[in-house]
Structures are given as C-alpha cells and as structure tokens.
Amino acid sequence: MSARRQAILRPPRGGAPYIGMLSGILIVVAAFLPWYATNLGPPFSPESVAGWEATNVAKASVAMGVVLAIASALALLDARGGVSLDHTAGDAIGWVVVGASVIAAILIGYRLMILPEPAEFLSRQIGVYLAAAGAVGGILSGLALLATRN
Numbered sequence: 001m002s003a004r005r006q007a008i009l010r011p012p013r014g015g016a017p018y019i020g021m022l023s024g025i026l027i028v029v030a031a032f033l034p035w036y037a038t039n040l041g042p043p044f045s046p047e048s049v050a051g052w053e054a055t056n057v058a059k060a061s062v063a064m065g066v067v068l069a070i071a072s073a074l075a076l077l078d079a080r081g082g083v084s085l086d087h088t089a090g091d092a093i094g095w096v097v098v099g100a101s102v103i104a105a106i107l108i109g110y111r112l113m114i115l116p117e118p119a120e121f122l123s124r125q126i127g128v129y130l131a132a133a134g135a136v137g138g139i140l141s142g143l144a145l146l147a148t149r150n
Contacts, residue, residue, distance in 0.1 A: 016072075016075070016141045016142075016144035016145045016148065017072045017073070017075040017076035017079055017141070017145065018072075018076065019072075019137055019140070019141040019144075020068060020069070020071070020072025020075065020097050020137075020138055020141035020142065020145070021068075021069050021072040021073055021076065022134075022137070023065075023068060023069075023072075023101070023134040023135070023136075023137035023138040023141060024065045024066065024067075024068035024069025024070075024072060024100075024134070024138060025065070025069055025134075026065075026130060026131070026133065026134030026137070027061055027062065027064065027065030027068065027104055027108075027131050027134035027135060027138070028062050028065040028066060028069070029130075030051065030127045030128070030130035030131035030134060031050070031051045031052045031058040031059070031061060031062045031065070031127070031131060032050050032051070032052050032127075033050060033051070033125070033126060033127030033130065034048035034049065034050055034125035034126065034127050035049065035050060035051035035054055035055075035058065035111070035124070035125055035127045035128040035131075036048065036049050036051075036054055036115065036116065036122045036123065036124060036125060036128075037049070037122065037123050037125050038121050038122060038123075039121050039122065039123055048125055050127065051111070051127050051128060051131065054116055055111060055116055057107045057108070057110060057111050058111070058131075060103075060107055061104045061107045061108055061131060061135075064100045064101070064103050064104035064107070064135075065100075065104060065134065067096065067100040068097055068100040068101055068104070068138045071093050071096040071097045071100065072097055072138075072141065072145075074093050075090070075093050075094065075097065075145050078090055078093070087149070090149055091146065091149055093145070094142055094145040094146040094149065095142070095146070096142075097138060097141060097142030097145055098138075098139060098142030098143060098146065099142075100138065101135050101136075101137075101138030101139040101141075101142055102135075102139060104131070104134070104135040104138065105132070105135035105136065105138075105139060108128065108131045108132045108135050109132065109135075111128060112124065112128055112129075112132060
C-alpha cells in the first residue's frame, strides 16, 4: 500500500475536523426541529414550529452550518492527505470554520434571547438549543484547527 493511501486511511491527530462537520450538520438538522411552541390552548397540547418555518434567522444559520460542514470536511481531507493545501489555505479554512460558527452563534443567540412576535405566547424548544450547541462546537473546532496547524 502506498504511503499516500496509508496517510488517507490514518485518522488525523485531532478530532477538530470531525467536531466541525458534526457541528455543521447539527445546526442544519436543528433548524428543522421545533424552535418555538405556543402556550395557548389546552394544557399539554402545544403547537410547535420549526426554526425553518418560524424565522429567517434559522435559514441563515442553515447556510452557515453548510459552510461549516464543508470547510471542516476540507480540513479533514487536508489532515488525511487527500488534498494538499498550503499553509495559507489551511489557515483560511480554519478561519472560515470560526467565522461561519460565530455568525451562526450570533444569529441563533439572537433568537434565543429575542423570541419572534407574539413573544409572550411562545416558549423555546429543543431545536434552538441544539443549534446553539452546534454553533459553539463549531467555534471550538475552528479554534482547534487553527491552533494545531503546523
């Protein structure tokens, strides 16, 4: 087996690219989960709405999740030797991961703090919390990618 093939099959030293890809996927999936539920109507029968349907912020966070997952996949390919990126391109990918994650965190954090109208009748649901966790994971993975670059 060639040395390049062995390098591709060998796992990278750190798990940052994997965490970045999973975080991006988590942000995308969470946008289609319930973000808000109404507190109106009979008890224990709330109407919930997915983030994708509730707000454009969720749609923008999906775009950032896709960018995060793709950039992390490129970083993983670079770490495994599947593609050969120079130092500048590798650093740029790390900054793309951090930037997309920070933008997603700002957008999702905004919707965590400020509910859409009519806010007094809404409660937060699991999707918005999972999206926020994905954004934080993306930030941490991007910082780890930058810190471990040779």
